Amino acid sequence: MVHLRSRRRLVLAVPVALSLTASLGFLPAAASAAAPATASTARAAATSARAADGPNLAYLVNTRTDPRTSTSVRRAIRRNGGTVVASYAKIGVFVVHSANPDFGVRMRAVRGVQSAGATRTAPLSATGTADEGAVQVLSKAQAARLTRSAAPGEEPLEADQWDLRAIGADRAARINPGSRSVTVGVIDTGVDDTHPDIAPNFSASQSANCVSGKADTTYGAWRPVDADHYHGTHVAGEIAAARNGIGVAGVAPGVQVASITVAQPDSTQLFYPESVVCAFVFAADHGIDITNNSYYVDPWLYNCMDDPDQRAIVDAVNRAQSYAQRRGTLNVASAGNSNDDLDSDALVDDSSPDDTSARTRTVDPHECYDIPTQLPGVVTVSAVGVNGTKSYYSSYGRGVVDVAGPGGDKYQIPDTPSKNGRILSTLPNNRYGFLQGTSMAAPHVAAVAALLKSAHPHATPAQLQALLKAEADNPGCPSKPYDGNGDGVVDATCKGGKRVNGFYGFGIVDALRAVR
Numbered sequence: 001m002v003h004l005r006s007r008r009r010l011v012l013a014v015p016v017a018l019s020l021t022a023s024l025g026f027l028p029a030a031a032s033a034a035a036p037a038t039a040s041t042a043r044a045a046a047t048s049a050r051a052a053d054g055p056n057l058a059y060l061v062n063t064r065t066d067p068r069t070s071t072s073v074r075r076a077i078r079r080n081g082g083t084v085v086a087s088y089a090k091i092g093v094f095v096v097h098s099a100n101p102d103f104g105v106r107m108r109a110v111r112g113v114q115s116a117g118a119t120r121t122a123p124l125s126a127t128g129t130a131d132e133g134a135v136q137v138l139s140k141a142q143a144a145r146l147t148r149s150a151a152p153g154e155e156p157l158e159a160d161q162w163d164l165r166a167i168g169a170d171r172a173a174r175i176n177p178g179s180r181s182v183t184v185g186v187i188d189t190g191v192d193d194t195h196p197d198i199a200p201n202f203s204a205s206q207s208a209n210c211v212s213g214k215a216d217t218t219y220g221a222w223r224p225v226d227a228d229h230y231h232g233t234h235v236a237g238e239i240a241a242a243r244n245g246i247g248v249a250g251v252a253p254g255v256q257v258a259s260i261t262v263a264q265p266d267s268t269q270l271f272y273p274e275s276v277v278c279a280f281v282f283a284a285d286h287g288i289d290i291t292n293n294s295y296y297v298d299p300w301l302y303n304c305m306d307d308p309d310q311r312a313i314v315d316a317v318n319r320a321q322s323y324a325q326r327r328g329t330l331n332v333a334s335a336g337n338s339n340d341d342l343d344s345d346a347l348v349d350d351s352s353p354d355d356t357s358a359r360t361r362t363v364d365p366h367e368c369y370d371i372p373t374q375l376p377g378v379v380t381v382s383a384v385g386v387n388g389t390k391s392y393y394s395s396y397g398r399g400v401v402d403v404a405g406p407g408g409d410k411y412q413i414p415d416t417p418s419k420n421g422r423i424l425s426t427l428p429n430n431r432y433g434f435l436q437g438t439s440m441a442a443p444h445v446a447a448v449a450a451l452l453k454s455a456h457p458h459a460t461p462a463q464l465q466a467l468l469k470a471e472a473d474n475p476g477c478p479s480k481p482y483d484g485n486g487d488g489v490v491d492a493t494c495k496g497g498k499r500v501n502g503f504y505g506f507g508i509v510d511a512l513r514a515v516r
Contacts, residue, residue, distance in 0.1 A: 054101030055123035058085075058213070058274055060316040061094040061107050061116040069112035076110040085274070086214035088281050091319040095213035095274040097124060108308060115316075117309030119273040120299055122355040135230055136434040137427065142418065149417045155241075155249045157432060160424045162386050162414040163238075163406035167444065168512025169251040172451065173243060176515040177254030179454035184239050184257050184446050185288035185329075187279045188232030188295065189269055190224035191259035192428040195233060197241040197248060198257065206258035206286045211265065213274035215282045222259035227428045229263060234435055235294055237426030238443040239450070247432055248425055251447030251511055255454065258288060262295075270298040270355055273313045276372070280320035284327035289453050290464075291324065292446040293333035293372050294439035299353035301338075302368035310368075318375050325377050330453075330461040332446040333373040334407075334438035335382045335395040339484070339492060340365070342374065342397030343502060365397075374400070379449070379465055382504060383407025383441035385421055386414040388475055390492070390503045392484030394438055398495045398502035402465065403472050405444035405509050408436030411485055448509040455515060471514050472507030474498055 059082065063073045070089055077084055081100035087093075092114075100106070107116035138146075138157070149159040154170075164170045183203050190209075193202040209221035224232060240257045241250035260282055262275035276297050283291050297303075297317060303310035321331050340347050342365045349368075350360040365374070373380050382404045383391040390396060391409040408422035418424075422434035445468065452467045453459060459467065477494035482503075484491045494503040 054099050056097060056099040058119045058124060059096040059098060059103060060119055060273060060312045061096055062114050062312060062315045063092040063112050065092040073110060073112050080106045091323045093277055093316045093319055115312040117312030119313060120355050121353040138432040146417055155243060157248045160416045160418045161248060162416050163423055166406050167510055172511040172515045173253055178252035178451050180256055182255045182289050182450050182453045184255060184450050185260050185283045185291045186232050186236045186257055187260045187262055187291055187293050188235055189229040189263035190222055190232050190261040191236045192223055192233045195426050195430055196246045197426050198236055200242040200244060201240045201256050203256040203258045206288055208282050209261040210275045210278035210282060211261060213278050215278055222261050224428055225265040230427045233428050234425045235292060235443045239447040241426055251444055252450040255450040271295045273297050273317055277316050277320040280324045284324035284329050288329055290330045290446050290449050292443050294442045297371050299355040301349050301352045302363045302370055304363060304368035314369055314371060317371050321372055321375055325461045330449055330464045332379040332442050334442040335373055335380050335401055336370055337393040337437050338395050339393055340395040342395055342400040381405055381438060381442045381445045383438045384508055385409025385412030387412045396502045401505035403445055403468050403506055403509050404504040405441035407438050407441030445509050448511050448514050451511055451514040468509060469506035471510050473510050474504055474507030477501050
């Protein structure tokens with residue numbers, strides 16, 4: 001998600017599909033039509049036997065986009081024991097299920113296939129966000145006290161929304177709250193559109209469930225499966241909670257939000273690649289102006305290009321998000337909560353894969369990518385607290401982070417009624433709660449982008465990104481060594497100058513400047 005761009009950006013600036021093709025071989029020529037039927041039957045039987053030998057996994061098969069290639073690859077998928085779940089012909093991506101343990105290897109040898117690999121290490125069953133710590137639910141008593149603290153013209157719970165004031169969103173709303181012709185798609189765990197603060201600005205016609213890799217637009221399919229899938233509802237409220245005198249306010253309370261659910265419905269809440277591919281394509285084809293991506297694509301925190309499965313994941317997701325950009329959609333994503341320097345030469349990843357047993361590995365973030373945040377053209381967002389300094393958990397990196405936004409920080413305490421440095425927003429079942437993370441920073445940036453899109457309706461994604469950077473306010477690198485949690489240990493090093501640096505990119509977004 002990025003200009004003297006780091007080596008990482010330079011690598012991905014070349015279309016991934018092109019960089020992959022050269023290393024792939026081809027299957028031997030098919031047997032002639034005169035081959036005995038018994039031999040053909042024997043080969044089919046052998047393939048069926050192999051297909052039953054392994055776990056049933058999901059795969060991405062990435063191909064050239066011409067119809068002839070698509071047809072021949074589809075036949076090869078079937079021949080090698082795969083079942084097509086969804087086909088995105090415009091970007092050359094097939095979502096496939098197969099129990100053939102050799103499926104990925106065989107498909108990588110098929111003419112016209114540019115990459116192919118498994119999207120998970122665990123078998124399919126009957127989902128990683130970027131918030132830091134558990135949600136703190138606002139009690140009825142706390143809400144009552146907050147309501148008494150509200151100033152004239154404020155929402156009942158707005159006194160605790162220090163983040164709105166930090167970027168001038170409260171004043172911006174009086175000038176231009178955003179246009180209803182602008183929609184932000186929340187690619188997440190689902191959005192409770194029945195919440196009274198979200199319902200007025202919710203776009204059902206632009207919402208879907210993409211968990212399977214194929215869009216389900218059945219009414220209500222976009223909603224979270226239970227109250228524990230609260231992440232997407234919190235994000236949606238940060239963006240566009242209505243100023244209707246009920247609860248909280250969003251940064252852009254006049255724009256619309258849509259829900260594209262990608263989280264697995266079980267307690268893991270994993271965001272698998274095929275779901276995210278579906279989400280970007282759906283957003284592009286349904287007129288969504290901006291997507292918010294407060295997650296990383298599971299099961300790998302970093303996807304390394306020397307691994308064929310991880311390479312196929314990067315390829316497919318990049319094709320999908322690039323397609324969205326070409327269709328006019330700006331993609332905004334969180335930088336992550338590992339306090340990682342994404343411009344360093346080596347990072348320790350001890351959390352991948354997160355759907356089976358993780359193993360510790362050292363990765364180079366210039367060759368192993370956190371996606372979608374490190375993909376070309378995506379706006380990468382770091383988090384700040386109420387003091388306007390980097391949040392203790394926020395990942396960073398010179399040439400990687402584009403802008404910063406309020407994400408909350410429990411060590412930076414605001415002068416608010418609850419004295420809570422996290423971000424207050426909506427939760428399912430008409431509730432409210434506090435969360436912190438780059439998950440919370442990204443929707444602030446997405447909402448400011450929506451305000452810019454409202455003011456400049458014909459702006460392209462690249463132009464919107466340029467405007468975000470131009471209106472941002474950069475505090476510059478700290479003058480003292482950075483100690484985010486106050487324990488006396490230097491936690492991170494900021495590189496760069498006042499105009500652009502690794503902590504804040506081009507600066508902290510400013511909603512008031514956006515509407516002016």
